[in-house]
Amino acid sequence: MENERMTIYVDGRSVEVDGNLNLAKACETAGASIPTLCHLEGVSSNASCGVCVVEVEGAKSLVRACVQKPSPGMKIKTSSLRVINARRTAVELLLANHPMDCLSCLRSGNCELKAMAERLGIRASHYPKLKKFAPPDTSTDGLTRDDSKCILCGRCVAVCAETQTVHAIGFSGRGARTRVTAFMDRGLAKSPCVQCGQCSVVCPTAAITERDQTQEVLLALADPSLHVIVQTAPAIRSSLGEALGMAQGSLVTGRMVAGLRRLGFAKVFDTQFTADLTIMEEGTEFIQRVKEGGTLPMITSCSPGWINFIEAFYPSLLGHLSTCKSPQQMFGAVAKTFYAQKTGLDPENIRVVSIMPCTAKKAEAKRPEMDSAYHFWKEKKTAAGGAVHHFQDVDWALTTRELARIMRLAGIDTAKLEDENFDSPLGESTGAATIFGTTGGVMEAALRTVYEILEGKPLPETNFTPVRGLAGIKTAEVPVGGMKVRIAVAHSLKNARVLLDEIAAGTSPYHFIEVMTCPGGCVGGGGQPVLPDLGKILARNRSLYAEDMNLPERKSHANVEVKSLYTAFLGAPASHLSHELLHTHYKAKRF
Amino acid sequence: MPSTAVAQKDGDLKHIILENRDKQGYLLKILEKAQETSPKLYLSEETMREVAHRLDIPLTQVYSVATFYSFFNLKPQGLHSIVVCRGTACHTRGSLALLNEALSMLGIKSFKEEEENSVTSLDGFASVRTVACFGQCALAPVVMIDGEVKSRMTIGRLVTLLHKMKKGG
Numbered sequence: 001m002e003n004e005r006m007t008i009y010v011d012g013r014s015v016e017v018d019g020n021l022n023l024a025k026a027c028e029t030a031g032a033s034i035p036t037l038c039h040l041e042g043v044s045s046n047a048s049c050g051v052c053v054v055e056v057e058g059a060k061s062l063v064r065a066c067v068q069k070p071s072p073g074m075k076i077k078t079s080s081l082r083v084i085n086a087r088r089t090a091v092e093l094l095l096a097n098h099p100m101d102c103l104s105c106l107r108s109g110n111c112e113l114k115a116m117a118e119r120l121g122i123r124a125s126h127y128p129k130l131k132k133f134a135p136p137d138t139s140t141d142g143l144t145r146d147d148s149k150c151i152l153c154g155r156c157v158a159v160c161a162e163t164q165t166v167h168a169i170g171f172s173g174r175g176a177r178t179r180v181t182a183f184m185d186r187g188l189a190k191s192p193c194v195q196c197g198q199c200s201v202v203c204p205t206a207a208i209t210e211r212d213q214t215q216e217v218l219l220a221l222a223d224p225s226l227h228v229i230v231q232t233a234p235a236i237r238s239s240l241g242e243a244l245g246m247a248q249g250s251l252v253t254g255r256m257v258a259g260l261r262r263l264g265f266a267k268v269f270d271t272q273f274t275a276d277l278t279i280m281e282e283g284t285e286f287i288q289r290v291k292e293g294g295t296l297p298m299i300t301s302c303s304p305g306w307i308n309f310i311e312a313f314y315p316s317l318l319g320h321l322s323t324c325k326s327p328q329q330m331f332g333a334v335a336k337t338f339y340a341q342k343t344g345l346d347p348e349n350i351r352v353v354s355i356m357p358c359t360a361k362k363a364e365a366k367r368p369e370m371d372s373a374y375h376f377w378k379e380k381k382t383a384a385g386g387a388v389h390h391f392q393d394v395d396w397a398l399t400t401r402e403l404a405r406i407m408r409l410a411g412i413d414t415a416k417l418e419d420e421n422f423d424s425p426l427g428e429s430t431g432a433a434t435i436f437g438t439t440g441g442v443m444e445a446a447l448r449t450v451y452e453i454l455e456g457k458p459l460p461e462t463n464f465t466p467v468r469g470l471a472g473i474k475t476a477e478v479p480v481g482g483m484k485v486r487i488a489v490a491h492s493l494k495n496a497r498v499l500l501d502e503i504a505a506g507t508s509p510y511h512f513i514e515v516m517t518c519p520g521g522c523v524g525g526g527g528q529p530v531l532p533d534l535g536k537i538l539a540r541n542r543s544l545y546a547e548d549m550n551l552p553e554r555k556s557h558a559n560v561e562v563k564s565l566y567t568a569f570l571g572a573p574a575s576h577l578s579h580e581l582l583h584t585h586y587k588a589k590r591f
Numbered sequence: 592m593p594s595t596a597v598a599q600k601d602g603d604l605k606h607i608i609l610e611n612r613d614k615q616g617y618l619l620k621i622l623e624k625a626q627e628t629s630p631k632l633y634l635s636e637e638t639m640r641e642v643a644h645r646l647d648i649p650l651t652q653v654y655s656v657a658t659f660y661s662f663f664n665l666k667p668q669g670l671h672s673i674v675v676c677r678g679t680a681c682h683t684r685g686s687l688a689l690l691n692e693a694l695s696m697l698g699i700k701s702f703k704e705e706e707e708n709s710v711t712s713l714d715g716f717a718s719v720r721t722v723a724c725f726g727q728c729a730l731a732p733v734v735m736i737d738g739e740v741k742s743r744m745t746i747g748r749l750v751t752l753l754h755k756m757k758k759g760g
Contacts, residue, residue: 168651192650
């Protein structure tokens with residue numbers, strides 16, 4: 001786009017602006033902030049809320065600044081009484097049907113509607129409540145939808161359709177009966193929803209939120225008969241600080257560990273331990289597939305929203321997925337077998353809590369096949385004449401947002417804590433595991449290990465920059481072990497779709513593909529602090545790469561605790577026991 | 592109209608889709624024809640699924656369009672159709688009473704105008720729906736019975752017409 005400079009007049013002052021900006025942005029350069037409840041840069045712009053109106057000289061009616069472009073000499077009033085009254089009316093009409101349970105609402109602290117009402121000085125609503133709403137949709141394990149809080153801004157519909165190409169929800173009905181629904185007004189569980197939760201980070205209110213499981217975890221922590229341990233995903237260390245009011249991208253690894261210990265977790269472990277383990281298993285699987293003529297390209301399987309996506313939309317390509325479980329699930333399986341055995345704890349009394357940047361992880365933990373540890377013990381105990389009750393490998397997955405809420409509830413001032421270290425034996429990790437949290441990270445981690453296994457010598461350069469950055473699809477060719485390995489990395493499901501269509505058409509040139517469901521990878525996950533923007537995601541990415549640089553070991557195969565897990569328990573990567581505990585299978589999902 | 596409705600076979604829908612898929616506004620055309628050719632004059636879940644599948648568009652898009660236009664029925668319709676105009680002119684000339692009379696004669700206990708487009712009697716005999724305006728305000732109140740617009744309707748005439756309908760006249 002050409003940079004077209006022009007002069008406009010904002011509230012009487014002349015200002016030179018870029019003519020390609022929307023009018024709201026243009027006014028902002030003149031110091032006039034234009035409020036909006038629906039417009040979200042890069043996600044949606046459908047001018048549905050009517051809050052961004054401004055007065056333009058010569059225009060008959062008020063103009064919606066988020067969808068209008070400036071024109072040379074345009075005279076704009078951004079805060080005339082007419083404008084203010086129109087904005088107030090728009091918000092009052094939204095509030096008329098709103099439940100107004102702000103005091104007990106999940107989004108009480110960061111609701112855009114509430115903030116807007118406050119900003120516009122709305123003291124009373126003059127309109128009667130006319131709408132009736134269906135009860136909240138709790139049909140899925142990851143997300144809750146509450147229509148009564150929906151202001152029909154359309155952000156969720158846009159992110160679901162355009163960023164993720166899932167189309168689980170859409171507008172239905174018309175006029176006062178308009179609502180956001182899945183097909184046939186059925187719950188999300190019967191839709192193609194992949195549980196990515198991108199809708200929940202862009203929602204201005206509590207109409208779509210994570211399934212809150214904080215109370216269940218607090219109850220478990222208070223139960224002395226339980227041994228409650230926690231694992232933290234790589235992306236949390238670069239976003240928890242922000243969720244607790246620190247600067248964007250604050251790296252809080254050590255303080256997060258200290259805070260979790262104060263919450264009463266018996267052990268604070270790291271999902272990065274099993275991220276390193278994943279690389280051992282997945283790297284081995286890739287080498288086997290290449291050597292034995294297995295299905296290629298092989299695609300990573302760490303991101304549960306992505307798994308739900310391919311199961312629903314491309315079931316014929318499931319053979320391309322790595323059979324490796326995600327690091328979260330590998331952790332659960334290892335904790336309730338190896339760790340239980342090593343410590344002599346009854347696996348039935350262990351509770352595994354995950355802290356994840358992700359709502360799909362909640363659903364992943366509940367998948368019926370994610371109970372490998374139970375089967376491990378059932379075999380052992382039945383042979384010895386005992387019995388074991390059913391349990392899942394991971395009990396609860398909390399999002400970054402939920403952990404931040406618990407930290408506040410417990411009065412833990414994370415910013416003031418001294419750094420502490422993860423516990424052993426499931427706490428050690430390498431830089432390769434840290435970068436699992438960002439797009440390109442799993443690929444880079446895998447290449448570091450696959451290269452050294454196949455070449456038998458150290459990598460000349462540990463940083464593999466072609467897979468870094470926020471381009472939607474990144475590709476590279478890497479000479480490894482006498483072969484040119486062609487790789488591709490995609491984040492956001494619309495980009496994954498491009499690579500899948502190539503595979504389906506038989507034109508995919510790649511051997512190895514990494515897919516992450518969310519924009520920017522897990523750092524932009526659906527369980528992260530709400531209202532992400534590119535700047536926040538980049539800041540979190542940078543923090544993870546910084547931690548990678550500062551860790552003593554940066555390659556998964558150098559993880560000493562992972563090595564001893566193999567020696568003491570699993571045997572070798574891709575062993576029989578590894579397959580039982582660390583690998584899985586997929587099935588087509590009908591919707 | 593119910594009397595001219597033909598039984599819809601799978602082949603019909605496939606044919607409708609193939610014939611219209613490249614035309615402008617294809618989804619509306621296809622849904623309209625699919626409803627017209629369905630024996631109970633409605634878009635069933637299966638029909639909408641098939642339309643989405645064959646056009647390779649999301650289910651939510653089909654549902655969005657089908658629920659936006661009050662013309663589309665998502666429930667099976669009765670043998671006969673009674674449409675009561677609820678526009679301002681008809682309302683001031685007593686259309687609410689006409690609506691209530693029609694409902695009570697058909698044994699329909701409740702109809703929430705603000706929540707649904709139409710309601711069908713339990714025996715499947717007739718469907719009652721409301722529209723915002725027929726554009727026949729000068730002839731208010733207006734009721735459409737089986738596709739025929741009846742102007743300056745009164746309760747007495749409505750009762751007579753419905754009795755005749757019930758007797759199969």
